[in-house]
Amino acid sequence: MSLDDDMREALDMFVTEARDLVQGLEEGLLELEDQPAGGETVNAVFRAAHTLKGSSGLFGLRHLVEFTHVVETVLGSVREGQLDVTPGLVSALLPCTDHISAMIEGIAEGRLEPDASQLADGTRLLAGLSPYLDGGAAPAASVATPGAEAAPAEAAWRLGLRFGPDCLRNGMDPLSFLRYLSTIGTVTGVVTDASGLPDAEEMDPESCYLSFDVDLVTAAPKAEIEAVFDFVREDSDIRITPSESQLDAYVRAIRAMPENDRIGDVLVTSGAVTEMEMAEALRVQQERAVREGTQPVPIGEILIEQGIVQRDIVDAALTRQRRTTETRSQDTRTIRIDAARLDKLIDLVGELVIAQSSTGVTPGVSAETSNEAQGEVMRLVDEVRHSALSLRMVPIGTTLRRFERVVRDVSMELGKEVSLTITGGDAEMDKALVERISDPLLHLVRNSLDHGIEPAAERRKHGKTQQGTLRLNAYHDAGNIVIEVADDGCGLDRDRILGKAIERELVAPGTALTDAEVYNLIFEPGFSTAEKVSNLSGRGVGMDVVKRNVTALRGSIEVETTRGIGTTIRIRLPLTLAIIDGFLVGVGPSSFIVPLDRVTECVELPPGPLGRDCMNLRGEVLPFIRLRQLFGIPGEPARRQNVVIVEQSGQRTGLVVDSLLGELQTVIKPLGVLFSRVRCISGSTILGNGEIALILDVGTLIAGHSDREHTRQAVAVG
Structure with missing residues (x-):
């Protein structure tokens, strides 16, 4: 099924509306569970399902129409009083809203037909609704419960078991682990690796030299298989990966998953990686980044290097992540705006045009009149700014x-x-x-x-x-x-x-x-x-x-x-990431912006500070940071220096600067990838004279100063 440009634009509008309808459907079901007698809520959720079904039919999305029709039928029985709202009914309907949402996201990505995994999920969910389709309450045995699913399907795993040499010495028998595996599944193959065996005269009877590759078919999740080896994990190398025959199944499952922009969550949710394996991989990632002083290696590469999961599964998870990111990016580019706010902005722009025309050089206009016109323009510019920012506020x-x-x-x-x-x-x-x-x-x-x-x-x-x-x-x-x-x-x-x-x-x-x-x-x-x-x-x-x-x-x-x-x-x-109210300060030839909401007061630096980096502020010991020293700014400090006192999480600290240049509204410009590792700076801005001023990250600045002081004190004590 292909769509022309006009139909694609209409489909994009449908997706936007459908997302709102599904969200309203879910919120309504949750409200019904708390207030089963809510008549208006019942009508609202029924209308949401009915509208969604009708809109889907306009685009020939039969799979969405057929599934939503069953949900609508159940809700119709509730609306007509033939079916009571029970926790079981809500538990059966909520996963259906998740499935509808997944189908809508698939349509947003261009998949106008369901895949095999999506069809299987739909069939399973509709089976859970079947007891409610006759208008009566479901039998007790068939009431759905959160998280309850059909019996888990069996999966094939390849276990690489490299027991540590002290395994026997610690009282562990490798063969007992193999026997136990047969109690949680079917061991279909065992390959013994004796390549580590030394010559007979060098062999230690208390040391383990054998390794095993085991093929296991089981319905148990990976975490349960992993738990079998808890007692030998520290000194052994245990690798549990899906078998080659199982790769396609995991790839299909990941593709059918709801949106998620974290590859780690995708892999854990799919069952290919356990929480413990992910935690260990994250630890390795952080230690390597600190040790090598580089950007962290992608977590997927760490998992592959450690033999935790195959590259095909990681690639599928990356694809799922990229699609989610693209979808959210598309969502970010569209926003619903209150018409009244848009009308106000247009009116302000009209007033600004009129005011701007009165500031032109006209013979006979006094300087006072010209200044008044310019003041009016500045006032309108400020209002336009506030009005434009309000369009992004939700x-x-x-x-x-x-x-x-x-x-x-x-x-x-x-x-x-x-x-x-x-x-x-x-x-x-x-x-x-x-x-x-x-x-x-x-x-x-x-x-x-x-x-x-x-x-x-x-x-x-x-x-x-x-x-x-x-x-x-x-x-x-x-x-x-x-x-x-x-x-x-x-x-x-x-x-x-x-x-x-x-x-x-x-x-x-x-x-x-x-x-x-x-x-x-x-x-x-x-x-x-x-x-x-x-x-x-x-x-x-x-x-x-x-x-x-x-x-x-x-x-x-x-x-x-x-x-x-x-x-x-x-x-x-x-409130916004675009513009902040800032306080401009100068240190030598450099200019810095301090977020105004962090500034509490400004005082002159007293001639005799209490110590190396602290001063007496009305009986309070106030630590301070000399920005000239912190950023390595050349030149001699001003004869009279000032202290800008900032507060972060209840902690007050002073920033020593040469000059105070006043308040201004700052448009934040990102520093870019090249400066992504720069600390204490959150962005930059362009001043009215064309110069660049850096925006201080007060939280990082204070935290870094505290860490340096603790280190200095520890060294002094040592």
Whole structure:
């Protein structure tokens, strides 16, 4: 089936509308589960399914029409009162919305016909709806539950078992592992490698010299096979990869997956790579980047090098990642704009044209009149700027409401009762920020559900309500937007975090740390205090990514917790990535911009500082950073220097500069790939005289200064 340009444009519009309809369908189903008697909600979800089916028929998308028709029929029975809304019904319908979404994304990528994997998924989901098609409740045995699927299909695996030489000496029998494998599947072949055997006179009877290649067919997931070898993993080389005959199946499964722009998530979700293998590969990636001082090697290459997965599967995951990125890029290029805002911008442009014409050189016009006209132009330019920026502002509520499904599914998977409260959904922020903050929020939500909120029995034991509460809140604060993820769970254990940090040598024993400094340790790479690893979290590979992503958006993250009461993680972001209010300072011939929302006050540097890098500020010891020394700017400092006092996450620091040049609105220009590794600088801007000024990254600047001071003190003590 091919489309001409006009039809392709119409299809793009259909995809945009269909995405909104599917989102409304999912939100409506979640609302119905909480309020089964919601008549208007029932009508809304039915209309969404009906509209989606009708629009699909206009383009001849039969697979989408046929599947949505069944969903519409079930919803019609609910609307007519023939079918009650039950958790089982909602659990059967929600995966259908995921399938519809996957089909729509396939259409967006140009696949107008379903593939075999998509057809199989559709058949399985429709089978789950069949008990509800007669208008009655499903039998108890057929009620769907979250995460419940058909019996897992068997898969073929190739196991490369290279046992360590001390395996026998440690009391482990390699043959016992082979025998145990037959209890979780069918061992179809074993090849023994005796190439490591030494000559008879050199052989140690207590050493293991044999290796095995085992072919296993099992329905068990890779993680379960991996767990068989936990006792010998440290001193052995265990490789578990899909067999060659299984590669096509994994490639097809990855191609049929929903959108995901993280290759690691794609590989783990497909089952080809386990969470533990991914965590180890990430550790290797980070260590290599630090050791070699280069950009990190792609995680896919690390996995291939370690023999964890074949290149064909990694290539399929990369293709899935690229398609997702392209789709999101396309979404970013389109945005719905309130007509009233657009009308206001057009009116302002008209006024600006009129005002601009009055500033021309006209005989007989006084200088005072000319100055007034120029002032009017500047005022209108400022209003046009504000109006243009408002076009990119969207409410964050839509993003926050997407977590209703996440909370529902994860809570049921963990066997916990959790209610989600969303407030501040009307707070607006830049569309680009909304899209890029979703992943960090997802990890924080899952972490709160898994490790923050206790099981019902434990909550009752501590006098809490059986149902936990997770709260998402957003609000504006001093030119920023603040997003809070709060739970009423057990809170963070300060002593345990500090003990784990000392164990991992992140903190020297006896070091005095504030509560904030201790809690910020959870954002260190690989840090985790979880007693056991779950499918959701506990491997220490997520919180550092959250902080890195937030920092990349010129934001900050802070933790507030009370043991036994709960935890609040607060993300503070600028409202837009395009323009900021800045404070211009000079250091010799160089100019720097300090984000104005970080500046608290400016004072003159006193002639006699208290120490090497601190001063007395009204009885408070204030550390400061000399920008001239930090950036290696040549020349002598000014006779009278000034200190710009900035605040980040409650920590105040001074920036010593030569001159204060005033406030200005700054258009942020990225530095480019060549300067991607430059620290303490978040971007640049062009001043009115054509010169370039660098924008300071206050968070990195303060953190780097603290690290340098700790290092200097440790060296001095040593």
